[in-house]
Amino acid sequence: MNSDQELLLKCRSGIKDAFYELVSPHLAKAYRIAFTILRSHHDAEDAVQNSLLEAYRAIMENKEIHNFSAWFHQLIVHRSIDLARKHLKEKNYAEITDILSFIPDHKNLPIDDLIDKEYKGELISYILRLDMKYRIVIVLHYYHDMKISDIAKLLNIKEGTVKSRLFQARNLLYRYYQLDRKEELH
Incomplete structure (x- = not known):
């Protein structure tokens, strides 16, 4: 036991x-x-x-x-x-800074940490824009290292649905990134 x-x-x-x-x-x-x-x-x-x-x-x-x-x-x-x-x-x-404390850090040089935190802050801001069904699968898969099959069981949905949501969420995150880059150029 x-x-x-x-x-x-x-x-x-x-x-x-x-x-x-x-x-x-x-x-x-x-x-x-x-x-x-x-x-x-x-x-x-x-x-x-x-x-x-x-x-x-x-x-x-x-x-x-x-x-x-x-x-x-x-x-x-x-x-x-x-x-x-x-x-x-x-x-x-x-605040995005509150969320950063929940993302595991890897020990790097101080400049690497600074760049990494800026990147994570930007990524977290994009994740927070996602609809809940996409945000949940992204967070469970990438930040809590859960397998697709485990996420499917946990959320009581099919594995294909989890994969589809991950795909759609990544596309949305990339779209948010591109929109921000276009705004910076103007």
């Missing part, structure tokens, strides 16, 4: 610290996923909190959970999408 399964059993037997031990390794990634989908710190916190409550309820109701990490991150994505749909008309965009 793996440690997650042991912690699930401890939770169900009433050991309060077991739930914290179970979820704490997943909270940072859960928050990053929620924030990337929702583009709001407040909404991301709500999505994580809602997911934690739902996870606790599911555990206490003896829901069969084989891979807690995958199940919990799927729950985060679904609760984030629910909140995004709920707040569709709201325009709460985070």
